Amino acid sequence: MSAPNLLFAGLVLVFSVLAVAFGIVPATQATLNGFAAGAYLGLGALGLTVVLGVLKLVNFAQGDLLVAGVYFTILFGWLGLPLPLAMLVAMLATGVLALITEKLVWKPLRRAGASHIQLFLSAIGLALVLRFSIQFVAGSQVRTLGANIVSSVTLGPLRFGTLQAAALATGLLAMVLVGLGLRFTNIGKEMRAFADNRALAEVSGIDTARIIDYTWFASGFLAALAGILYATSIGSFNPNFGVTLLLSLFAATMLGGIGNAYGALIGGLVIGLSQEWSTLLFNARWKPAVGFVLLILILLLMPQGIFGKALRRS
Amino acid sequence: MNATTDIILDVRDAAKSFDGLRAVAGATFRVVRGSITALIGPNGAGKTTMFDLLSGFARPDAGSIILSGHDITGKAPHRIARFGLVRTFQLTRVLAGMSVIDNMLLAAADQPGEKLTSLLAGPARARAAEAAARERAFDLLETFGLKAKLTDYAGALSGGQRKLLEIARALMTNPSIVLLDEPMAGVNPTLGRSILDHIEALRKEHGTTFLFVEHDMDVVMTRSDHVIVMAQGQVIADGTPADIRSDAKVIAAYLGGGPVESTAP
């Protein structure tokens, strides 16, 4: 049985057990919440995995790009744009912001032949600058995106916030679109080829600089989308939500295998489902801890991820 | 090979796959103690993977590797090194940010100062071992013409000097067998010849065994006493240079089919 089938079977099995133990309605509710979480984790992890695959860079600032997307939305809303438009502009702006970090920080460092540690510390420095610049301007208080977070829709016995339902639908749609884009567009194919094997992609004549630029823009754009999905499905947030999500994003990235774009989407879903399912078993405040524990388990037990291949040394 | 010959390395049916690709597919061979043995074969024959298996950098999927009577199959690199097998790498790996002398001293075996407990319990013993190691290192660096570079960073050496340092450092461990992965690659011919002269001298003086991967057939045929030929992950021939030269399988393995000598660059 192949790994994806095994994974799918495993998830169905867990769901069945939960449905029997806690009832079909709570289990389904948790599962739908899990899909919503999976969408933002998957889309957030996508940027992380492609940057890691293409540039061998662990972008510790990814979580803060999610935050930037949300606060850009607030900014553009405050400037008078209607919320959906503000979100779109915020996504574009975050894409541009990620591109700026490439031009200002990453490209010069690569040119200078920076070591591992220089790259790591720059990424962490960038994360701090982003997070605390946002806090400096917007404060650290809890905010909402300004939309009605109380209204809800019901579907039989299941209940959703309207926004949460919209986030779920948008997130799943975005995942499908991104998946199709990676599969069928030229840039998507090139990006995957590049992330999978940079040397091979380079000799096969791919325009390196262009791919790198697209990668950063896409990474920022999708991070903002992920952040907005988070903000809408959770309802309230502060500028620290990115760093809290970062480890779950890592978990999704590792689970899917580094550089594997589809893997990141599926990894995000698995992590999201696990976290939401865990709320049936433990107090919901331990939800982030489930992400940490999963990350550690993945690192220890399957560092190549579900779809990864064993790497050869020396 | 008769039963009385002293075998230092005995490899049986070793196999290793990466991603379903059989890099080494059941290779069997022996290396005689005190010999200079060449490991040759076309690109992709599995020579470097074989080195990884022998030195513990890859764990064989099957088969066994016996070093001087010890089963070292799948053991960690440092444990294999302590049994007396030391290797160099295809791409030279000097410790760039350390001085030449520190590269050498690091390689010294049995330095009690490397363990925190014995270091704190007997600093005098550590100092004595250090002094002895320093003497040995000076001798080896003298031999390899690196004495003048003692305090230079290894990373500041030229390519050829790095190669020499890596070999000198390997010898510093007091090995019984040294695995050299393309010791001549990227080295000018004069330096290459002097490396080979050192190897012969060391074998004569200390009885050290050498197993080396090499592409230059002239070198292989004139400098080794024994040749092992790998192709597609298996050992296809094994014998003296003269045997190998006339072996039909070997000639077939090297595309073009001509005499083996002509494949030298």
Added chain:
Amino acid sequence: MSIDFWINVAVLAGIYGIFALGLQLNAGFTGLLNFGQAGFMAIGAYTVGLLVVNFGWSLWLALIAGIVLAVVAAVAVGISSLRLRADHFAIATIAFGEIVRYVLQNAQFSGGNQGVLGFDQEWRVFTDWLLGKLAIIGLDRYTQLPLFIVVWIVFAVMLIAISALQRTPWGRVLRGIREDEDATAALGKDIFAYKLQSLALSAALAAIAGFFVALNVSYLYPSVFDPTFTFFGYAIIVLGGYASYAGVAIGSLIFWALLEGTRLMDTALSAGQQASLRFVIVGLFLILLSRWRPQGILGNHEEMRVRS
């Protein structure tokens, strides 16, 4: 500006100097990216606080227990994660730091965000005694002076000890691992054991630093040990220079003088904004120094050059 202010800067520089010595041992001399140092610091400090408050232990005995527990945690983290690739290890240590923070915030035993209070009577007795002595030379006005003296004596002793250790054959193996762990393993060194020792020693230093942090704020709560503080340590290292222990002392002094100095600026910023600004500055330090002066102030430029 008062002398008290600068004494406080020096106290912080000393405490985080001890903290960063461990990181220097890991990152600068072993090539280990330990991003969980704040977690070890928290474990040390909370062990001290909880043992004294809940179990009536002596502060000094509790300090030893705190160091031991931090080392045990380092061994646990190390055994599970040190065999991973460098970047995976870094991520695993970040996860460790987050787990520690999360547990401290949410668990019963640690008092959650209320924290732990009232563990430092013995310290205050000592402080009063020392201030009494200082009164002889008229320095008893500076109430932070005893902490300053003790922290810097400990820092100096640790700095000298670890520098000496670094020059031994043991330290040389660590440097070999930093340069190329495969090549070092091929020479017969058990690199895993050395990395574990490096991490454990570093955790012990973090626990000592945590002890002093606890005494300095006399109150333990999770945000004092936020995982972000690990990166204060790294900022100190890049400032002072990689692979230089003396650089840690200088880096820490400059770092804290600059960071605390921002408080002196007469600005209309709110307290929250000032706090944010400090973190932005730390972030900029990390980015700019990594780019423009990766060898820091005392780091060896030649060594950096030949390594790349």
